[in-house]
Amino acid sequence: MTKMKVLISGASVAGPALAYFLHRDGHDVTVVERAPELRDSGYAVDFRGAALDVLEEVGILAEVRGHETNMRGTALIDERGVEAGRLPAEAFAGELEVPKRELTQILHRVTADGVEYVFGDSISGLTQHGSGVTVEFERATTREFDLVFGADGAYSKVRQLAFGPHADALRHLGLSGAGFSTANYLGLYRGGMLQQAKDAAIYLFSADRADRLTVSLSFATASPALDRRDRQEQERAVRAAFAGHGWQAPRLLEAMSEADDFYFSSACQVHLDRWSRGRVALVGDAGYCAAPTSGMGTSQALIGAWTLARNLALSGGDHAAAFSAYEAELRPYVAENQAKGQQAAAMFGGGAGPASSHAS
Incomplete structure (x- = not known):
């Protein structure tokens, strides 16, 4: 050839x-x-x-x-902040996750x-x-x-x-979200926590770094337009989407502004x-x-x-x-x-x- x-x-x-x-x-x-x-x-x-x-x-x-991260599964958290079930590690981690x-x-x-x-x-x-x-x-x-x-x-x-x-x-699937990491104040180890609502979801996990908590704050959006906006505008959209949410939301919104690894993306x-x-x-x-x-x-x-x-x-x-x-x-x-x-x-x-x- x-x-x-x-x-x-x-x-x-x-x-x-x-x-x-x-x-x-x-x-x-x-x-x-x-x-x-x-x-x-x-x-x-x-x-x-x-x-x-x-x-x-x-x-x-x-x-x-x-x-390999060796994740152990994800706890499903209800609106009261109480564990209501669990998802196996394979739900997010596939056959191998790194x-x-x-x-x-x-x-x-x-x-x-x-x-x-x-x-x-x-x-x-x-x-x-x-x-x-x-x-x-x-x-x-x-x-x-x-x-x-x-x-x-x-x-x-x-x-x-x-x-x-x-x-x-591009075809938008109706979801956007912010991701960042913060101190692992929940003490999670090779596990995750997921709280879903009608219009927003909080997913937290700790994998290879026991001292860090990885955060995903996802919410419904009509388009991926926020992907091309600056961080300030993206953060404002996240705060608006999670206004009034309980559980870990208030603390996580505070941590979001301090994160040096903040990113924003839409499901497209x-x-x-x-x-x-x-x-x-x-x-x-x-x-x-x-x-x-x-x-x-x-x-x-x-x-x-x-x-x-x-x-x-x-x-x-x-x-x-x-x-x-x-x-x-x-x-x-x-x-x-x-x-x-x-x-x-x-x-x-x-x-x-x-x-x-x-x-x-």
Whole structure:
């Protein structure tokens, strides 16, 4: 197969996983990431089904298992603050759950020697021509690549440039939420607590760090517009949603403003008629996000990267044939996961569940 110069946007999970397989197959791989360094956030990710086989093929399954959170389940808390039932660990943790920072660090380490990583930059322009793609960057000089892959999340810059506005691809599931960590004042250990109401939910858990409590405050929203607002406006929306709520809400709202790891996200899916345009293709959440409510985001990222690279290898470098085969093979799996994400969101009847608890 002809050696190609490929560019991958995004250094979270799908990007480095794809980089591993493409480099292994002999290609010249560059990964660009807008963050100034490897991200150290995301709390926990879980793996299900064939995703474990992908970790094994990369040669990191045993190492990833060494960081398992070993969650013991989640207590269901009623409106009085009393435990009313329990969910098994598998409800949130899948077959294997680890802190996201451990996974991203491992994937980066096993690819760093053979893959060029460019941090603190982002793609600003894509121009396709007969033999490749001219890529403009916000900081670096313009470069030429044979193929470009967007592995840069639900708000993918690559998708925006090559496919169109985010609004054309995003489907909001009616939930948004804030996540952050605070002192583990409840003394939780490898366990969680979930209180659900009609319009809001509080999910708390402590996994790999016994001194820290991870917090998710989720609530019903009409659109994902808050995702693009500043932190002040996001915090105001959270406070409005939880005004009058009891149990831990008042204390958690105080802790939210002091948190240095605050983030906000909405439960959205990405739906596209095609996952490729010419020499540009999408992988993971950029092309087919199933939403955190599906619990399948990380698994889809790994399986998507593996499927895309394998079909490119089988095609002998015929990218058009490879992209078509990749999509035909993966779409049924993605459709199933997106249905799970929709069903999980609908379970709350327009209210809220732990939409941003784990970066699944």
